[in-house]
Amino acid sequence: MAETRGHRRQLRHWGWGYADETLTAAEREQLQRLVATVGGAGDAAVVPPQLHEYRMPPPRLQAPDRLDAIVSTAAYDRVTHAYGKSFADLVRLQLRDVPHPPDLVAFPRSEDDITAVLDFAAGCGAAVIPFGGGTSVCGGVEPDVGGDYSAVISVDMQYLNRVLEVDRTSRAALIEGGALGPELEAALKPHGLTLRHFPQSFQFSTLGGWIATRAGGHFATHYTHIDDLVESVRMLTPQGVMESRRLPGSGAGPAPDRLMIGSEGTLGFITRSWVRVQDRPTFRASASIAFPAMAQASGAVRAISQAGLFPSNCRLLDPVEAVMNGVGDGRTALVVLAFESADHPLDAWLSRALELAADHGGSWEPAAAHSGEQHRAGAAGAWRSQFLRAPYYRNYLTPAGVIADTFESAITWDRFEGFYAAVRERLASAIRTATGADGIVSCRFTHIYPDGPAPYFTFYARGTKNGDMVSMLARWRDIKLAANAAVTDLGGTVTHHHAVGRDHRPAGYDRQVPHLFRTAFAGARQVLDPAGLMNPGVLIDTPLRGATCGGVLRGTLLHDAAPPAPGER
Numbered sequence: 001m002a003e004t005r006g007h008r009r010q011l012r013h014w015g016w017g018y019a020d021e022t023l024t025a026a027e028r029e030q031l032q033r034l035v036a037t038v039g040g041a042g043d044a045a046v047v048p049p050q051l052h053e054y055r056m057p058p059p060r061l062q063a064p065d066r067l068d069a070i071v072s073t074a075a076y077d078r079v080t081h082a083y084g085k086s087f088a089d090l091v092r093l094q095l096r097d098v099p100h101p102p103d104l105v106a107f108p109r110s111e112d113d114i115t116a117v118l119d120f121a122a123g124c125g126a127a128v129i130p131f132g133g134g135t136s137v138c139g140g141v142e143p144d145v146g147g148d149y150s151a152v153i154s155v156d157m158q159y160l161n162r163v164l165e166v167d168r169t170s171r172a173a174l175i176e177g178g179a180l181g182p183e184l185e186a187a188l189k190p191h192g193l194t195l196r197h198f199p200q201s202f203q204f205s206t207l208g209g210w211i212a213t214r215a216g217g218h219f220a221t222h223y224t225h226i227d228d229l230v231e232s233v234r235m236l237t238p239q240g241v242m243e244s245r246r247l248p249g250s251g252a253g254p255a256p257d258r259l260m261i262g263s264e265g266t267l268g269f270i271t272r273s274w275v276r277v278q279d280r281p282t283f284r285a286s287a288s289i290a291f292p293a294m295a296q297a298s299g300a301v302r303a304i305s306q307a308g309l310f311p312s313n314c315r316l317l318d319p320v321e322a323v324m325n326g327v328g329d330g331r332t333a334l335v336v337l338a339f340e341s342a343d344h345p346l347d348a349w350l351s352r353a354l355e356l357a358a359d360h361g362g363s364w365e366p367a368a369a370h371s372g373e374q375h376r377a378g379a380a381g382a383w384r385s386q387f388l389r390a391p392y393y394r395n396y397l398t399p400a401g402v403i404a405d406t407f408e409s410a411i412t413w414d415r416f417e418g419f420y421a422a423v424r425e426r427l428a429s430a431i432r433t434a435t436g437a438d439g440i441v442s443c444r445f446t447h448i449y450p451d452g453p454a455p456y457f458t459f460y461a462r463g464t465k466n467g468d469m470v471s472m473l474a475r476w477r478d479i480k481l482a483a484n485a486a487v488t489d490l491g492g493t494v495t496h497h498h499a500v501g502r503d504h505r506p507a508g509y510d511r512q513v514p515h516l517f518r519t520a521f522a523g524a525r526q527v528l529d530p531a532g533l534m535n536p537g538v539l540i541d542t543p544l545r546g547a548t549c550g551g552v553l554r555g556t557l558l559h560d561a562a563p564p565a566p567g568e569r
């Protein structure tokens with residue numbers, strides 16, 4: 001077997017994490033409890049797929065000499081670049097079926113290498129997909145581009161991973177697009193600086209991926225979206241370089257950054273970006289507050305968000321979410337509240353937020369409100385470690401016959417209550433219809449704004465007990481489409497930070513944004529990528545080449561699922 005051309009520690013090719021990582025004994029126990037609660041297959045052993053078991057068509061392209069040293073056709077590279085990390089991706093990896101792998105995976109060392117890949121692709125009619133960490137959960141990196149391309153080249157940015165310059169005076173840093181979260185933080189640390197952008201996928205996702213998808217970090221307010229941290233962007237398009245000017249702000253017409261941020265690999269490669277960095281926080285204060293009902297908890301969060309306090313964390317966990325995260329008693333809603341600063345103590349901020357919480361019926365144990373370094377103790381600490389470990393559970397839930405997925409939206413406060421109730425109701429009903437059994441639906445807020453929250457829904461539903469992953473995928477698809485439709489119908493956004501990709505177009509993005517805007521975006525794309533090479537089917541159709549949104553929600557479910565056997569639901 002050919003060797004990978006990558007330089008990083010080997011990833012688990014069939015799931016989340018590094019190949020040599022496992023769950024702790026305590027985590028395994030918790031996992032078994034979760035599987036039993038949802039009615040999965042109990043102790044189903046995971047039989048990890050071996051690379052040689054994957055059914056893949058052979059590469060349709062051979063790299064020219066110029067690219068030979070940076071291009072791979074190794075099975076490990078083709079499989080790890082065939083999917084992102086959504087539930088559907090994990091199922092399809094378990095199925096050992098990869099009908100649309102990239103024909104080639106390129107590992108450029110420089111912008112010149114990327115240009116050479118683009119020239120080669122243009123010459124032979126191949127599609128090109130920028131690949132950061134591959135943590136997309138919406139089909140953003142999937143090489144399912146339709147039949148009008150001769151082949152697909154996935155371009156992995158992992159060698160462009162350096163922090164090139166630090167401007168201490170302006171507190172900004174120039175960082176390459178392929179840098180993973182831990183890589184860039186490690187390089188900033190000696191300067192006493194941090195980007196402080198911590199999505200749950202931080203360990204395995206990249207700066208270029210964050211910018212391309214408008215990622216949201218785990219802080220609830222203020223500087224947490226990558227949009228606000230970007231000072232300028234350099235993008236290499238098929239037509240050449242487009243680079244915005246470094247400025248703290250500007251009123252000079254429509255901003256070039258606004259076109260590049262969120263472009264999801266459809267316009268070009270984000271090769272580097274000046275980003276706003278911050279001093280590392282040293283002051284902290286936190287509290288965990290219980291509320292008798294969701295309405296009171298959301299009222300308190302609204303008051304806090306409108307008081308100008310800007311907590312770093314203000315996670316509202318509804319009663320189901322709290323229990324699923326190992327905190328709460330199943331009746332109360334919880335708010336995990338935290339403040340951080342590199343400049344000043346935060347006791348006054350915490351006190352005022354607690355006053356607002358008390359006004360809405362919130363209560364807390366005195367021991368659960370901390371300032372200083374103790375802030376990681378208590379429910380906040382438990383929640384944080386659960387948050388970072390949660391993705392590892394998905395590797396085992398899928399083979400155990402549990403459908404587990406999440407989706408996020410945002411809605412203004414005036415519509416939140418109705419939205420929360422209706423989304424849960426429609427999702428519960430979709431789960432019953434798809435699986436014949438009740439599922440579990442929970443919600444938390446990931447981000448809050450003065451004008452509304454970003455609710456993040458998690459659902460667990462029964463897959464199949466006999467390991468029939470094809471039926472499980474069909475059930476998931478029905479539920480996912482219902483979720484896309486519910487949040488869009490009810491006036492929310494189909495995604496708050498997971499991006500659009502291919503999976504959020506049906507029933508969602510295509511209905512959400514104005515038709516004229518999509519036409520204007522298509523025009524911009526036509527200028528930057530006239531041959532329609534870049535990530536076809538993501539965000540918009542590529543009519544020139546016949547590419548429409550492919551992926552698991554449109555057209556390429558591997559086989560038509562057989563209806564579940566009687567009594568098997």
Ligand SMILES: Cc1cc2nc3c(=O)[nH]c(=O)nc-3n(C[C@H](O)[C@H](O)[C@H](O)COP(=O)(O)OP(=O)(O)OC[C@H]3O[C@@H](n4cnc5c(N)ncnc54)[C@H](O)[C@@H]3O)c2cc1C
Pocket residue numbers: 084085086129130131132133134135136137140141157177178198199200201204205206207208209210211212213214215216217218264265266268269270271391497498499501535538
């Ligand atoms: C367990 C889990 C937790 C997650 N938590 C969060 C979260 O907290 N917040 C959040 O926002 N998202 C989250 N995500 C989603 C995902 O991590 C983000 O969308 C992330 O920004 C993707 O970064 P990446 O480097 O992995 O990009 P990839 O998955 O490789 O690519 C994503 C998209 O960006 C494009 N792209 C990637 N790199 C470049 C580049 N250099 N230039 C141009 N285009 C590029 C790709 O073509 C693709 O369309 C999570 C995903 C998982 C699996």
